[in-house]
Amino acid sequence: MTRHTIHRTSSQQLFERAQQSLVEGVNSPSRGAAVYSGGPIMLERGRGSRVWDADGNEYIDFMMSFGALLQGHAHPKLVSVVNEAMASGSHFAAATSAEVEAAERFRRMVPSAEVVRFANTGSEATMLALRLARAHTGRTKFLKFEGHYHGWYDPFLLNAHSHPVAELGTPEHPARIPDSEGIPPATFDDVVLAPWNDVAAIERVFQKHGPELAAVITEPIMANMGCIPPREGYLQRLRELASECGALLILDEVVTGFRYAPGGCQEYYGVKPDISTFGKALGAGFPVGAVAGPRAILDRLRWSDRMVLHYGTFNGHRLTMKVVAANLDLLSAPGTYPRLHAIGNAAIAGLRDVFRRHKMKAIVQGFGPMFQIYFTDRDAIHDYRDYCAYVDAGRYSRFVHSLLEEGIYMTPSNGLHWIISTAHTEADVEALAQAADRACAGLA
Ligand SMILES: Cc1ncc(COP(=O)(O)O)c(C=O)c1O
Numbered sequence: 229m230t231r232h233t234i235h236r237t238s239s240q241q242l243f244e245r246a247q248q249s250l251v252e253g254v255n256s257p258s259r260g261a262a263v264y265s266g267g268p269i270m271l272e273r274g275r276g277s278r279v280w281d282a283d284g285n286e287y288i289d290f291m292m293s294f295g296a297l298l299q300g301h302a303h304p305k306l307v308s309v310v311n312e313a314m315a316s317g318s319h320f321a322a323a324t325s326a327e328v329e330a331a332e333r334f335r336r337m338v339p340s341a342e343v344v345r346f347a348n349t350g351s352e353a354t355m356l357a358l359r360l361a362r363a364h365t366g367r368t369k370f371l372k373f374e375g376h377y378h379g380w381y382d383p384f385l386l387n388a389h390s391h392p393v394a395e396l397g398t399p400e401h402p403a404r405i406p407d408s409e410g411i412p413p414a415t416f417d418d419v420v421l422a423p424w425n426d427v428a429a430i431e432r433v434f435q436k437h438g439p440e441l442a443a444v445i446t447e448p449i450m451a452n453m454g455c456i457p458p459r460e461g462y463l464q465r466l467r468e469l470a471s472e473c474g475a476l477l478i479l480d481e482v483v484t485g486f487r488y489a490p491g492g493c494q495e496y497y498g499v500k501p502d503i504s505t506f507g508k509a510l511g512a513g514f515p516v517g518a519v520a521g522p523r524a525i526l527d528r529l530r531w532s533d534r535m536v537l538h539y540g541t542f543n544g545h546r547l548t549m550k551v552v553a554a555n556l557d558l559l560s561a562p563g564t565y566p567r568l569h570a571i572g573n574a575a576i577a578g579l580r581d582v583f584r585r586h587k588m589k590a591i592v593q594g595f596g597p598m599f600q601i602y603f604t605d606r607d608a609i610h611d612y613r614d615y616c617a618y619v620d621a622g623r624y625s626r627f628v629h630s631l632l633e634e635g636i637y638m639t640p641s642n643g644l645h646w647i648i649s650t651a652h653t654e655a656d657v658e659a660l661a662q663a664a665d666r667a668c669a670g671l672a
Pocket residue numbers: 294349350351352354377378379380447451452480481482483507508
């Protein structure tokens with residue numbers, strides 16, 4: 229099937245209109261003209277693996293709402309759950325059976341979750357996890373890694389964006405580059421910054437700072453510089469070092485949770501965090517965040533004059549909780565994860581084959597339900613510094629813009645990743661390979 233996009237007149241008109249009332253015409257810079265040259269494609273509806281834009285053009289969606297849509301678009305079961313729940317009241321900001329049912333399923337799937345607390349976004353979850361860790365340990369400093377993104381809470385916004393390699397300092401003394409204006413510099417006094425995926429580097433850091441760390445926070449697979457899996461044994465060593473120093477290991481599974489295995493990367497890699505954070509795929513398109521861990525830590529949220537405060541009108545939102553429970557039931561069906569991995573691996577193999585045939589210096593990194601393409605002459609990208617030094621993000625953007633013309637929907641930002649949902653089929657990944665073949669032919 230030739231899937232050439234014909235025109236985007238309506239998208240362009242809508243985007244122009246949006247300039248009048250929305251900053252940059254969007255609600256996050258990652259969706260606007262900073263990323264999509266010529267302006268974003270305005271999406272109007274989705275079903276299964278497909279989306280349609282305001283001009284009626286159809287695309288196979290491999291961005292899947294930055295990974296939130298693990299069940300694809302408008303899954304019939306979730307649509308009926310939402311319709312039913314909506315008819316009996318969206319949210320009460322009161323205790324409900326819906327949140328009990330969601331939490332029970334969550335605990336069954338995530339082994340480290342003795343208890344869970346629901347919030348509304350991944351950012352809220354990581355913010356709460358850090359507050360809990362600080363309260364639990366009585367320490368304030370924490371370790372974060374270069375290139376890891378944990379949401380937009382002030383202290384996490386250090387070196388989450390890529391920069392020219394000349395600006396990065398040395399791995400021993402990384403330059404500390406805030407990602408946002410408006411954050412008091414003193415906020416970062418409590419942040420220890422280190423390169424990721426390097427055991428010698430963290431051993432050095434723990435030797436120097438270990439006893440003062442409340443926590444070390446890490447993505448298990450680095451997912452905001454594309455898709456960078458941990459080196460073998462790395463997460464386990466991090467676990468040991470944190471335990472030795474009495475620092476809590478916060479595993480930020482906002483991207484990886486429920487994606488690689490029912491219990492996320494902690495199950496996949498066999499590492500037990502003290503606290504873990506979730507979002508995205510948990511809500512299957514509804515805004516949700518979650519913090520999970522042992523009672524000994526999460527019980528600090530209990531009401532008392534020494535509690536860790538976590539409020540929120542929309543915490544445990546009833547519609548969302550209904551969706552979470554139904555989503556986790558769907559994910560628990562036998563065969564779900566093997567199929568996600570098989571379809572993802574087929575997509576990866578197809579793309580690798582295309583690049584090989586076109587003699588492109590490109591690698592496809594990751595496995596199963598999440599991966600990223602890097603235009604590079606390296607065999608692998610292992611960390612932030614590799615990404616900043618060796619990845620041609622401009623070429624990737626041009627490649628994805630060509631794919632958009634071929635009916636493949638994906639963000640042109642190299643820092644994100646390709647997502648396989650339960651709605652994707654063998655035919656979708658075959659169509660992706662054909663589109664990539666045509667895009668490569670046109671790539672200078
Ligand atoms: C690893 C990680 N943690 C936290 C967040 C923040 O989640 P949210 O965008 O739902 O606030 C993100 C968002 O992309 C993320 O990738």
